[in-house]
Amino acid sequence: MSTRHLVVSCAVLLLAGCEIPGVYPDPKVLAREADAKATGGACRHALRGIEDCYTLNPKASKASVFAGWKEMDTYMRENKIEGVASVIKIPVEGGALVEEAVAATKEEAAPKTKEPRSGKAKAS
Template sequence: MRTLWTVSWLLVGLSGCDLIQQKLGLENPVVKAARLEAEGKAVGGGCRQSGRAIEDCYSIYSWLPKAAIYEGWRDMDGYMRENKLQTVEPQLPPPQPPGVKKKTRAPAAVETDAVAKDLPAAEPKADQPPDKAH
């Protein structure tokens, strides 16, 4: 009985801790919806400021609500028109959506061999005799 009482108080105490709930993946649906709404508005505004089409923004950030993205895009569009601001071209490529594998680069040794094949043969120095062909 004592153990059951201790465990129940522990569960009550831990259920209020947001950090533990986040670690366990137990996020309040209302809080999650508010967070995604705010992120969608920010992403939509950023997409508009960078000159990205709304459809591209929807496909890149497919996990965010489209209504929030549109609202952020529309708000930024009005702000930019009102203040006569130009778009800011993005310097980096857009991020990959979740679940998409990143392209891996070939190991350095393979790249070196490929580059070496494209380079012309080194010219012999003036003080060294040229190599004889086999």
Template structure:
């Protein structure tokens, strides 16, 4: 029985942590998801985005966490008189294609004929 115990003990110790196996606990996953949502919300507020735009741009993020982060950053910015920071990067090629298709829809829309002046 002693040889079995000596073989079983290292296996039990290795499985007790589960972290070395790459398995995260449900609590760790929930904490990570909430932290990421708060970071997204805070970044959206700092960039001057409306909360609705933030929800639309980050559909996979937890909405409650995004709102909490947005609200915390809003309060922080008001207390410290911090202004919105406009993005300085140019759009990525993927977003350029999306904006080009949106512009094409606007171009294809019927336009009102200019009125002739009656003078």
């Protein structure tokens, strides 16, 4: 019996230090899931709906995006954090920039025109 226990314990000790292929998750898959979760959280903070987030990020895993969105929603509600509407800067003819806010109502998303920046700083 003792020889048998010795052989089993040696086998267990030898296998304990081995990395068996396929046992651990692929790091690339874990990174993609973490990115999708971060994307979902960013969408929630930017006041985007989950469906819009799915549409804007078609390659991201919907389950991970939703998990990130939901986690950020819970965090924002618990800490009474207001979201920040995302603003897209669109160049138009003449070098001016038009800021278009992505918002729920047309009044909130009214475009604002900005003057183009010149390379010279204004003296005060």
